[in-house]
Amino acid sequence: MAPPAQSHRSPSPSQPSGKGEVSDLKTQLRQLAGSRAPGTDDTKRDLFKKVISYMTIGIDVSSVFSEMVMCSATSDIVLKKMCYLYVGNYAKHNPDLALLTINFLQRDCKDEDPMIRGLALRSLCSLGVANLVEYLVGPLGNGLKDGNSYVRMVAAVGVLKLYHLSASTCLDADFPPLLKQLMLKDKDAQVVANCLTSLQEIWSLEASTSEEAARERETLLSKPVVYYFLNRMKEFSEWAQCIVLELVSKYVPMDTEEIFDIMNLLEDRLHHANGAVVLATIKVFLHMTLSMTDVHQQVYERIKAPLLTLVSSGSPEQSYAVLSHLHLLVMRAPYIFSSDYKHFYCQYNEPFYVKKLKLEMLTAVANESNTYEIVTELCEYVANVDIPMARESIRAVGKIALQQYDVNAIVDRLLQFLEMEKEHVTAETLVLVKDLLRKYPQWSHDCIAVVGNISSKNVQEPKAKAALIWMLGEYAQDMQDSPYILEGLVENWDEEDSAEVRLHLLTAVVKCFLRRAPETQKALGDALAAGVTDFHQDVHDRAFLYYRLLKYDVSVAERIVNPPKQAVSVFADTQSSEMKDRIFDEFNSLSVVYQKAQFLQPSYMFTDKEHRGPFAFSEELGNLSIGTEPSDAAVAAQRVEANDKDLLLGTSEKEEGHGYGSNGSAYSAPSYNASTTAGASQAHFDLVSIDQPSTVHPPVSFAIDDLLGLGMPSAPSSVPSTLQLNAKASIDANAFQQKWRQQPISLSQETSIDPRGVAGMMNPQALPQHMQGHSINCIASGGQAPKFKFFFFAQKEDGSSAYLVECIINSSSCKVQLKIKADEQATSQAFSELFQSALSKFGSA
């Protein structure tokens, strides 16, 4: 009997049909309950099916609970299963009624048929009623010792269920040690696998509170246990193999010989039909060889073919999962895949999510030898009917152009896009041409000629319009019509909705004015007039700023608005390499797909049950880079700067910039890479305030280079661009203690440490030695697993300022608490960043 076709979204009492039928069912069931007539089972079965089908579509049938239980005395296994299912569904909300079922479930747990014993035990554990846990302990204990592997298999997972219901009951009954015994000796592989999953979950959860559990968790990764699993590998089902391989990937072999042994043993897994097994094996290979550069490269060669197979076989969803991983690998080793670029050509009928990843792959593998072919292929996609696809393709072309030194041909292609006269193509291309000009000013002549021909009426998208206006301002000298086009745009000021565009328009008009004053005077006047009355605060402020500047001294305005600019050498990547490393650590998990490490935001990403949108996450990231303690001066200064930037960024761009994980937006909101421009920035004040020693660079609109210079006199560079530490700093213990007592805490932070680093904690000298390599000296250390405490000392290069750090590392939760005290409070944030980056490298080297 099929469930009725109509949909019932929620159990609503106002549905007369449902309710009437339920009470019908109730009477019918009651009649059958006592009956022993032949054929009863078949009638029961129909009724049960009806009940289950109502349950599925959301009608509340909990009212027949007692009747169902009464009818459950049967030998028909299908009836039993349906009854178990029903009970499992409603027990949680009717704990009193659930008590009724305990009896018959317990009886079934002793049935002579192992199947029924197993099923009953599974249902018993799945009831999910906390105050019935006492009834679980007995049957579970028997289950673990059952002669039949099916029952043991169910019991092994049952222990985990019990743990989630009531951890104390589970631990008091000593189930984990029992599981461990079973895991190490059971003949049946599935039982062993289930024991392993249960134990992993239980001990990981326990580890934060119990040292013993933390130790037990470590023993799972010990040599004998890992070898035991490796030797039984072939007995496991494909799913269990995934779990075992995941375990192995966390194992730290003693020497290279061991590594090779393990890899030889596992190599055949790369031919497994199950993609998840292959990926898990790849993870083992990659993680084990991290420290062996040559072998690591060979591993890439070895895994190439299996990965490409996985991409091309299976459903698009599976391809997507594999491609995400491939993408991560390609970012790490682009040259390895550069000859296989044809695999990443898009097929016409593929879903967009697959195509998009393929495009990213193509941009990543592009190098001197294959750029021509790749760009030719990408140009085909630009003509695609599918607009998002066309946009992505243009971005990809632009990205390649920004990577390559020989951009001649690519620029031509980009300019051809502009001639296609499709609005979305033009818009996307303009943004790219703008970025390209910032990097290769030498192309301005060719670009300007084409850009000049574009009618601003055909450009509607704010981002594109802003790009066009920027070029009009920046190259006012070379573009004949520039002042007049700007004038036309200023006239339509009121029709322009986007604050971003209005901001750019203001700047462009001023720039144009500084070069071609007579022609632009009118436009400038109009723009400033419109600007100061603008309802948007930023636009308003900027208009006033220009107005006053120009009034004060035109040459100063020139210096500020239109300083000589240096070509951008490197656009900052969306993701720091540190982030990528963390994601790499979590290979074969969701982190790779989301391109966010779980690790960075454990509180949100997966454990937090609160309903928050994905943006909440990215905002948190933003805060993270700014600093959590706004109390001290340095941070306050940064805050000001951050606000400054906000001021200058168009609202839309700001939002985009925070969309940190999405690669697409990275492009439209380029930011300067602090590390590469650091040297030059001192001279060019247009870049100074962007130099935050943080790992997450807030994106900066290109307009900033004109304007941030203003911040220069008011915001002294209290944050040095790169904090250099004195490698030979020294202090004696007494002086340290004294200092520690005297100074207030200037910064306290929580961060996390690489789990592999934690493994290295076994040697108490490892961390101090590692930190010394970063010019941070250990004064004192102590503590026991899982809690270690270190005191560090460091000094600024010129010896002017000292930093004292108290660092508490919890090796089981991988959490680190930092307390930093500094002579110069202003630099403590920078030091903290430095310290954390040094710490994060611990264990990954």
Add this chain to the structure above:
Amino acid sequence: MPLAASAIYFLNLRGDVLINRLYRDDVGGNMVDAFRVHIMQTKELGTCPVRQIGGCSFFYMRISNVYIVIVVSSNANVACAFKFVVEAVTLFKSYFGGSFDEDAIRNNFVLIYELLDEIMDFGYPQNLSPEILKLYITQEGVRSPFSSKTADKPVPNATLQVTGAVGWRREGLVYKKNEVFLDIVESVNLLMSSKGSVLRCDVTGKILMKCFLSGMPDLKLGLNDKIGLEKESQLKSRPAKSGKTIELDDVTFHQCVNLTRFNSEKTVSFVPPDGEFELMKYRITEGVNLPFRVLPTIKELGRTRMEVNVKVKSVFGAKMFALGVVIKIPVPKQTAKTSFQVTSGKAKYSPSIDCLVWKIRKFPGQTEPTLSAEVELISTITEKKSWTRPPIQMEFQVPMFTASGLRVRFLKVWEKSGYNTVEWVRYITKAGSYEVRC
């Protein structure tokens, strides 16, 4: 990270729940509402198979008219999740006799609940092998081997089979006639530029096997792949026989294949499951024989007229023929009228996909039929630029032809009772994504 699924849902296209199974309590009960509101009822549907809503991640797949959604709250193994869904669907199909859709689910929902109970426990995948599950969960749900206590002995070690080491075959099978069927199915993927140069071309093949063999037979399969042959001649220390060899880029095997032996000896040896299964998959990029060449010329004559000429050349042996050849030639949306001339098969204009569809039921080798068509367009003002041409797509099946050149050299069967077996081998090449830009 292991896959710990919190719940699995089966929804129809309207978003009604067909089946749901909660495995863990760590997600709320309203997960399906979240999926409906944030994914199904938005444009997001189909844009990405993995989505995060709140603290939960949703993996979803559409299979015919059903959405299968897995909800997890941990940093789960994505590849594992999708593979699980695919395998589960294969399992259901083997129970329902081939089809998996809304009706099949409605008609078998009790069975699906039973299966969902077995294939996953507390969110961890368990045994998904149809061979074993069919031992104790039966299609009709009638009398499982254990249910009726009156029946004499139930299958003695069924539960051992559920968990046991040789999870894919049960003992004591007897067939009157011992037969093995091998199907080599290849799909050719091609992307050709408008100038006729091959941009990308590969073959993904699979070997499907149907076994009706008694006892516990040991099988060994020999192919004409280069590495295998070299290894063989090395082992037997005699030069390899000349003849065409092919280079497999990569292979994956069914879990029954002894991978250790494959790695050391390069032979495919295995104890097969009973019935039908996919023995191996392979991929080839070098030396692919394309069965068809497509030579299009499309001319746009002014704004309202187009001339389409397509010549399709079959380049396989003259004695062979292709079946079910369909060539889809895209035309602009504003097509008004078409007229055709074809030298073989039938052609028509299909407005729903904006294509000229040319069908040739039987297409002999070494021939080159042509289609010439005139297309009249409604003149429009809005379309400023010329129409961007999607690629020509082709479907076909060529029996007894392998684009890779793969051949089965031998299939040996050993069984201790020493019976004779009959082996049947078939080859077929299909079009995967066969695209020619024009």
